[in-house]
Amino acid sequence: MDAVERLYLDAMMEDPAAPGHSLRPQLLAGARARRRPAAATAAWAQPYAARVAAMDALLTSAVDDDWSRVIVEGWTLQELVAHLAAKDGLLAASVGAPVLGPPIKAADSLGRTSEVQAYERARSPEQTRRDWRAQADALCRHLADLPATTPATLDGMEVAVSDHLLARGLETWIHTADAAKTARLRLPDPIAEHIHPTADLCARLLPWTMLLSGLDGAGRTLCLTLTGAGGGEWRIALGVQDAAPGEPDAHITADVVEFCFLLGGRGDPAALPADLAGDLSLARDVLTAAPAFSGP
Amino acid sequence: MEAPYDDRLLHQRVVGGDESALGEVYDRLSSLIFGLSLRVTRDRVIAEDITQEVFLVFWERPLAYDPDRGTLRAWLATIAHRRAVDHVRAEERRRVSALGPRLFEREPARLEDDVLAADEADRVRQAVTSLPEGLRQAIELAYFGGRTYRQVGEELGVPEGTAKSRIRLALRRLADALAEEEV
Numbered sequence: 001m002d003a004v005e006r007l008y009l010d011a012m013m014e015d016p017a018a019p020g021h022s023l024r025p026q027l028l029a030g031a032r033a034r035r036r037p038a039a040a041t042a043a044w045a046q047p048y049a050a051r052v053a054a055m056d057a058l059l060t061s062a063v064d065d066d067w068s069r070v071i072v073e074g075w076t077l078q079e080l081v082a083h084l085a086a087k088d089g090l091l092a093a094s095v096g097a098p099v100l101g102p103p104i105k106a107a108d109s110l111g112r113t114s115e116v117q118a119y120e121r122a123r124s125p126e127q128t129r130r131d132w133r134a135q136a137d138a139l140c141r142h143l144a145d146l147p148a149t150t151p152a153t154l155d156g157m158e159v160a161v162s163d164h165l166l167a168r169g170l171e172t173w174i175h176t177a178d179a180a181k182t183a184r185l186r187l188p189d190p191i192a193e194h195i196h197p198t199a200d201l202c203a204r205l206l207p208w209t210m211l212l213s214g215l216d217g218a219g220r221t222l223c224l225t226l227t228g229a230g231g232g233e234w235r236i237a238l239g240v241q242d243a244a245p246g247e248p249d250a251h252i253t254a255d256v257v258e259f260c261f262l263l264g265g266r267g268d269p270a271a272l273p274a275d276l277a278g279d280l281s282l283a284r285d286v287l288t289a290a291p292a293f294s295g296p
Numbered sequence: 297m298e299a300p301y302d303d304r305l306l307h308q309r310v311v312g313g314d315e316s317a318l319g320e321v322y323d324r325l326s327s328l329i330f331g332l333s334l335r336v337t338r339d340r341v342i343a344e345d346i347t348q349e350v351f352l353v354f355w356e357r358p359l360a361y362d363p364d365r366g367t368l369r370a371w372l373a374t375i376a377h378r379r380a381v382d383h384v385r386a387e388e389r390r391r392v393s394a395l396g397p398r399l400f401e402r403e404p405a406r407l408e409d410d411v412l413a414a415d416e417a418d419r420v421r422q423a424v425t426s427l428p429e430g431l432r433q434a435i436e437l438a439y440f441g442g443r444t445y446r447q448v449g450e451e452l453g454v455p456e457g458t459a460k461s462r463i464r465l466a467l468r469r470l471a472d473a474l475a476e477e478e479v
Contacts, residue, residue, distance in 0.1 A: 001366055001374065005411040007439040008420045009332070009373040011470040016327035017334050019344050024322055027348050031318055031355045038313030053313025057358055185359045188308045 035060065036133070039140035044148045044162045047194035048169035052136040055084070055176040058185065059129050067125035072178045073296045078125045079117050080175055083296065085132040086116035087154070087171070088139055091164050094152040097142030100135045109155050110296070166201040169194075174264040189257055195230025199256050202263040203234040205293060206286060209263070211240050213289035220279075222286055223248035226256035238286070250278040252286060262287070265294025299363035307368065310358045318355050325369055326351070329376045335471065336380035346379045374411055423473045431466035438463050 031037075038046070038053040059081070067078045075083060087109050089099045102119045106112045120128040148162035157164075173190065180187040189195065203224055210217040217238025222245075224234040237245040254262075254274040261267055269287040276283040299307075309317030329350055333343035350372050354361060361371050412420065424435055430452070437443045437451055449459035 001370060001411065002417075003439045003442075004417045004420050005374075006370060007424070007435065007467075007470070008412060008417075008474075009370060009377060011420075011467040011474070012332040012335050012377065013328040013369075013373060014331075014464060014467040014471055015335060016331040017343075018327055019330040019347050020340075023326070023344055023348060024319070027322060027351055028315060028319060030348065030352055031315065034352055034356045036313070037315045050312030050314070054311045057311055057313070057356075061357055061359060180359070186362050186364065187359065188304065188311050188363070190312060191305065191308050194312070 036137075039137040041140035041144045042146065042148065044197070045140055045143045045165055047190065047197055048165045048172065049136075049140050050190060050194055051169045051172040051176065052133065052140075054187070054190075055081075055172055055179075056129070056133055058176055058179055058183070058187070061183065061185065062125070062179075064125075066179075066183055069182055071182050072175065075117075075296075077179055077182075078120060078128050080179065081125075081128050081132045082117040082120040083113045084172055084175060085120075085128075085135045086113040088132070088135050088168060089116070091152060091154050091161075091168060092135065092139045092142065094154060094164075095142065095146060095150060095161055098138045100138065101131060113296070163201055163204075166198050170198050170201070170260060170264050173198075174261060174266055177261075177266075189229070192230035195228075195256055195260070196232060198260055199226050199230060199232065200234070202260050202290075203236055205263060206236055206290065207238050207240045207242070209289040209292040210238055210286065212292040213285075215285045215289050217282070217285070218242065219246075220249045220282055221245040221247060222283070223251045223278075224259075225251065225253040226259050227253065228256045231256035238282075248278060250276070250280070250283040250286070252276055252283050259290075262290045263294065265291045299367045303368040304363045307358060307361060307363055310355060318351065321354065321368065322351050325372055328369065329372055332373055333376050333380045335475065336377065337383055342383055343380070346376055346383070349379060350376045377411055419474065420470070423470050426473065427466055427469060431462055431469065434459060434462040435466045435470075 035057065036053070038049040041049050059077075062077060068076050071077050071080050073080075073083075085101060089101060089104070090107065090109060090112050093099045093104055101116050104112060104115075106115055120131065123131075143161065143165065146161065148160060150161045151158050152161035152164050154164050177187050190198075203226075206222065206224075207217060219242060220238045222236045222238055224236060226232060226234075235245040235248060237243070252274055254272060258267060258272060262269060262272055269290055272287060274287065306317050306321050310321070326347060330343055330347045333346040334340060337343050337346070353375060354368075354372060361368065424432060427435065433452060434448055437448045438445070443451065445460045445463070446456045448463065449456040452459060452462075454462075
């Protein structure tokens with residue numbers, strides 16, 4: 001917008017006037033009908049519910065061509081949305097929440113993804129979108145009354161349901177970013193209150209990504225500083241058997257969003273803009289191992 | 297001009313499906329958007345419809361707004377202005393066609409169109425040059441020189457508050473001048 005247009009619009013707004021009082025409630029009711037807000041759920045599940053709402057907002061703008069364009073993993077947007085629904089459904093099954101879509105035969109995420117994708121391919125993109133959103137919201141509703149520490153199993157990993165859900169939130173976020181990139185839309189970051197617990201999960205995963213990568217971090221301690229809204233500082237014992245972190249052997253400072261995305265398999269560990277200090281080879285090992293859990 | 301921090305935060309919350317953020321955006325900007333719509337349409341009912349629709353568009357398609365490209369206020373104002381102008385033109389067409397043959401036909405404005413056509417932008421520039429000297433200088437410094445209120449005050453040798461009230465007075469005069477021409 002150029003200066004003359006800005007000037008003109010400001011001039012036109014120099015006479016503010018109050019619309020009728022009924023307009024506000026009318027607007028909020030109308031908004032609910034146009035786009036569903038984030039599902040009401042437990043506080044710890046809200047980062048996930050908000051990422052679902054953000055993905056849905058992106059899908060609102062998708063036109064026919066967008067749905068058949070390949071986004072990531074060789075999947076079209078429709079297949080990607082089916083993939084998210086598949087994994088959400090497996091987590092739902094694990095905590096006794098309703099599972100939508102075809103009956104579960106394959107209990108692992110890749111197998112279940114194939115099932116749901118096959119089912120959704122016969123449906124319209126809009127139906128796929130509705131199915132995914134219905135599954136996500138059903139999961140949120142179920143979690144509203146569940147303790148965060150309730151054990152849940154996904155792909156053979158049994159951890160607290162809250163951690164699984166943070167991981168689901170991160171995956172939904174990353175795939176929304178993938179789709180936004182293809183659609184050339186700028187996706188704003190989640191709010192700091194939602195980024196922080198996600199970053200915390202990523203930090204806590206580091207001993208496991210080291211283990212999975214065959215790198216030995218036992219007895220070593222990392223000081224991780226994540227900058228930007230939602231960041232913070234973590235002191236992490238890098239061995240999964242370690243009782244408690246000691247004095248830091250290495251320091252890593254990086255942007256909180258880039259770090260979360262690295263764990264999610266986006267970006268090259270060697271190219272991540274990060275300040276390393278202390279035992280540099282340990283710090284590099286941590287970054288190299290970071291994407292170990294990422295998959296489709 | 298990039299959006300301030302508050303705009304970004306409200307945008308993040310709306311993208312995340314937070315209804316209360318939409319309420320906050322409405323509380324902050326609805327009187328401006330309604331005032332603008334009312335100025336263009338001169339019809340309270342229509343202006344309320346436009347105001348509601350503008351905030352609904354932001355809620356439904358929040359990714360259409362990019363805080364890197366401007367303030368939320370300017371973005372919403374642009375949409376409101378287009379809708380208001382579309383309404384006025386549709387009314388004109390209805391009147392003209394009721395009178396007889398269609399003398400002119402203009403397509404409704406689309407989202408990607410400029411706010412102002414070239415001749416309209418010229419009218420705004422013309423209206424600026426017709427302002428009294430002190431007001432004209434303040435507007436030129438603030439809008440064409442990219443100065444803050446404080447800088448405008450410094451350059452004109454007046455306190456910041458005076459600079460601000462001069463700019464607002466000038467904006468009001470501009471709006472009145474442009475409205476008169478339209479009659």
